[in-house]
Amino acid sequence: MDRGRLRLPVLACFVLLGIEMGIWGSRIPEVRLQAGLSYGTLGVALFALPLATVLSLPFVSNAVVRHGSRTVLRVAVLAAPIALIPVGFAGGLAALIPVLLLFGSALCLLNIAMNAQAVEVEKAYRRPLMSSFHAAFSIGAITGAGIGGVFAQLEWSPTVSFTATGVALFVIGLTLARTLGGREPSEPNDGGPAEPARSAIRRRDLHRLVVLLGTLAMFSAAAEGAMTDWSAVYLHDALGVAAGPASWGLTCFSAAVAAGRLTGDRLAGRWGSVRLIQTGAAVAGVGLAAGVLSGTALSAYVGLVLMGLGVSCVVPQIVSAAGHTPAGHPSRNIAVVTGLSTVGSLAGPVAIGAVAAAGGLTVAVTVPAALMLAVAAGGALIGHRSVQRPVSL
Numbered sequence: 001m002d003r004g005r006l007r008l009p010v011l012a013c014f015v016l017l018g019i020e021m022g023i024w025g026s027r028i029p030e031v032r033l034q035a036g037l038s039y040g041t042l043g044v045a046l047f048a049l050p051l052a053t054v055l056s057l058p059f060v061s062n063a064v065v066r067h068g069s070r071t072v073l074r075v076a077v078l079a080a081p082i083a084l085i086p087v088g089f090a091g092g093l094a095a096l097i098p099v100l101l102l103f104g105s106a107l108c109l110l111n112i113a114m115n116a117q118a119v120e121v122e123k124a125y126r127r128p129l130m131s132s133f134h135a136a137f138s139i140g141a142i143t144g145a146g147i148g149g150v151f152a153q154l155e156w157s158p159t160v161s162f163t164a165t166g167v168a169l170f171v172i173g174l175t176l177a178r179t180l181g182g183r184e185p186s187e188p189n190d191g192g193p194a195e196p197a198r199s200a201i202r203r204r205d206l207h208r209l210v211v212l213l214g215t216l217a218m219f220s221a222a223a224e225g226a227m228t229d230w231s232a233v234y235l236h237d238a239l240g241v242a243a244g245p246a247s248w249g250l251t252c253f254s255a256a257v258a259a260g261r262l263t264g265d266r267l268a269g270r271w272g273s274v275r276l277i278q279t280g281a282a283v284a285g286v287g288l289a290a291g292v293l294s295g296t297a298l299s300a301y302v303g304l305v306l307m308g309l310g311v312s313c314v315v316p317q318i319v320s321a322a323g324h325t326p327a328g329h330p331s332r333n334i335a336v337v338t339g340l341s342t343v344g345s346l347a348g349p350v351a352i353g354a355v356a357a358a359g360g361l362t363v364a365v366t367v368p369a370a371l372m373l374a375v376a377a378g379g380a381l382i383g384h385r386s387v388q389r390p391v392s393l
Helices: 003-026 028-035 039-046 048-067 069-089 093-125 130-153 158-179 200-238 243-271 273-294 297-311 314-324 330-359 361-385
Strands: none
Touching: 003 028, 003 069, 003 093, 003 130, 003 158, 028 039, 028 093, 028 158, 039 048, 039 093, 039 330, 048 069, 048 093, 048 330, 069 093, 069 158, 093 130, 093 314, 093 330, 130 158, 130 243, 130 314, 200 243, 200 273, 200 297, 200 314, 200 330, 200 361, 243 273, 243 297, 243 314, 273 297, 273 314, 273 361, 297 314, 297 361, 314 330, 314 361, 330 361
16 A cells, blocks of 8 residues: 555544534534533533543553554544434433543544554654644644534534534545555554563653653643633633634634644654654743733734644644654553543643633633643653653654
8 A cells, every 4th residue: 555545544534533523612502502501511511521531541542452543443433423413412411421421432432543543654654744644633623613603604403413414424434444444554562572671660661651741742732722712711801802803812823733733744853753842832831821921912812823833743743752652552652642632632621711710811821831831841751761762753
């Protein structure tokens, strides 16, 4: 199979997940109304998504290791669209939580399998590609949000919207599942004979590296998710920007994330993953903090752009690093890092909401900046802990 036929189907899987997430996110207000939930009970229901990731992570990880990421991806690209459909039929909290657990588990399956396959494509190309895959997700999410907006303008209910989306993406998934056929690349087993001389101390140190990467990914994803959900609210409620221009804050942030990911692979090839993680996280943290602390709308917009550019490549490069570490099975490493980043992206906005309620929006928006500065500091430990071989590509 030529390398283009390896890369394009996986890119399409990232776009598919982005579209599904964008449509889902844009229709959450209508889901709340249809289910008759208050804002508080909606928060309880949405907590089912990160909970589903935590609960399904061990099973997904084992499935990817046992059957191969490509085989699991062929299933996941069909399961994720179908899992969206029941969400549109939920008529109350008791009905919504189980279907969101199912939906979250299917998303976790697709997310981990496609990232594991993306690392395999990187290995085939022998150059950094992960940022371009995540750029495809960002473009899909923006497209999905636009489609969701059209559904809202047409006054389609969540039932109709999610059924139409699920069926359409399932048909696309059938094509992708056939295209993803072929031989599964071989991967080393956990603690297998590939490194018989590795001591127990070194194995322990390398597994700590995977935990470190997962923690940094969770912090970065939490910061990105928080700014996605709270940037417009901060501009409107804390700085007094009108509703229309306040929404431009999210546009600036999302466009910066997409632009950063489109150029991230070139930077990773020039600097290496570790340096790009540290630099991007520092730019994000300092840029957002300066923009917030200056207290003007213009500085806030600039801060959001810097935050978007800086955070854009952090998680993709951490995922890539996890797939290239000599610790255990690459797919299991990717599952841990991707799972923790998903938990961060879903739980981050909830945590920011709690901080905003206790200390105000300005304080809350500085939390993502602090998380990114922690990632920049923690990035220095990656090279130190990667004893056997560097994680930069």
